[in-house]
Amino acid sequence: MLLLTSAGGVFAGGADIAELRERGRDEALQGINSRLFDRVARLPLPTVAAVGGYAIGGGAELAYACDVRIGTPATVFGNPEPGLGILAAAGACWRLADLVGKSVAKQVLLAGRRLNAEAALACGLVAEIVGSEELLGAADRLLDGIAAWSPSALRLTKLVLDAPGAHPLADDLAQAVLFETEDKNSRMAKFLERRKA
Template identity: 40%
Template sequence: MTETFILRQQHGHIGQITLNRPQKLNALCLPMLAELVAAIQDYDATPDVRAIVICGQSRAFAAGADVGTLAESGAIALYTSGFSEHWDQIAACQTPIIAAVQGYALGGGLELLMACDIIIAAPDAVFGLPETTLGIIPGAGATQRLTRTVGKSLAMEMVLAGRRLNATEACAQGLVSQITEDGETVSTAIAVAGRIAQAGPLATHMAKAALLASYDMPLTAGIKYERTLSALVAASEDRKAGLAALGSRTKPTFHGR
C-alpha cells in the first residue's frame, strides 16, 4: 500500500495541508516533498483557494530532512536530485501560505517554515538548525532566509552552535508572528487564512510579491516595484468592487480579476 505523506482539506477559500509522517516526526523525504509541492501548486492554480495553511502534528511540524535520504546520496546525486529545489518551489507560490507550528521545527522543517509567509506557533514550538552537529550545513535556504529574518549574530549562533529557539524567543526575534494558546494553533492559522481570503486575491498576490521583493531589492527599486504593482491593481475589477463596497458600506465580493 502506497503511503500518503500529505493530507488535504479545503475550507471554503482555504486549502489546508497536513504533513502526515508522524512516526518519523514528519522528516521530509523526497516523495513527501514531491507530494507537498504538488499540493501547494494545485491550490495555487485553483482560483477558489485564496490562502493555504500547512500544519503537522502535536509532536512536530517537521523535525528536519530525512537523514536516510541525505546519507544515501553522493554529492553529485544530491546536487542533481532537485531535493533542495522543492523549498524554492514552495517559496514561489503566489497564494499566501500560513504555517501552524506545534512541537519541533528543525533543519529542513525550519527551512520549510521560512519558505512560508506567516508562521504561527504553539507554546511548545521549538526552532533549530542542527545540521553542523551532523557534519553538514543547511542546504534549502536557511543561511540566507534566517539571516534576513533574525539578523547575523543570532543566525550564526543557531547555525554554528546549534542554538534552539522556543516560541517566545522566536516571536521576539520576528521569526513567528504570534503564539497561540495550547491546542489553538491550527484553528488560529485557519482564522488568519480566513481574513486573507476575504481580501482581494489579486491584491494579496501583489502585496506578497512586493513584500518578498524587499529581501532582494534596494529600497529605491523596491518602492518603484511597489508603485508599479499598486498602479496595476488599480485597473482590476476587484478594486472597483472594493471602492464601491466602501461607498455603500457593504461587504465587497472579489473575483480575482
C-alpha cells in the same frame, strides 16, 4: 492559500539521517529540498505554517519558506546540520537571516541555538503563540482574514515584497495594475459606503 501544519506534536523533523548519510555530491547538486522549499516560497499566494512542536533541520527550513508562521508553547526551531558535518542547504543560510536578522541566524546556524516559542516570537519568526488545542483554529482565522483581502493585491504585494533590493518601480507598476481592476473599485466603494452609514 496554503497551510502546512503539525502532526503528533512535530511540525517536521527534517531528513532521515541514514538516507542523508548515503547522499553524495550529485544528490546535493540536485537540490532536492531547496528546490521544493523554493517552490513553496514562490507560490503566488500566502502560505502559513502552523508549527505545533519541533521544526528541526529541513523541517525548520520548510517553515522558513512560508510567509507567516504561528506556534504553540511547544514550538522549537533549530538547525543542527553543522553538527552532522553538513550545512542547512535548503534555504536557512539566507532565508533565516532575512526573517530574524543575521545575528540571530548565526546563533541558530553556527552556534546551535534553538529558538523556543518565546524566542521565535521575540525575533518575529512567529506571528503569535496559541495553545496547542487552538493552533488549527488560529490558523483558520488567519487564513480567513487573508481570504477576505483582494487576491490580486495579495499576489502583487507578495511579488514586490519578495523582489530583491529596493523596488519603487515595481511598487508603482503593481499599483498601476491594481488601480485598473474592478476588484479595487468594488472594495473601495464598499468601504466608502460603510463610512457613510
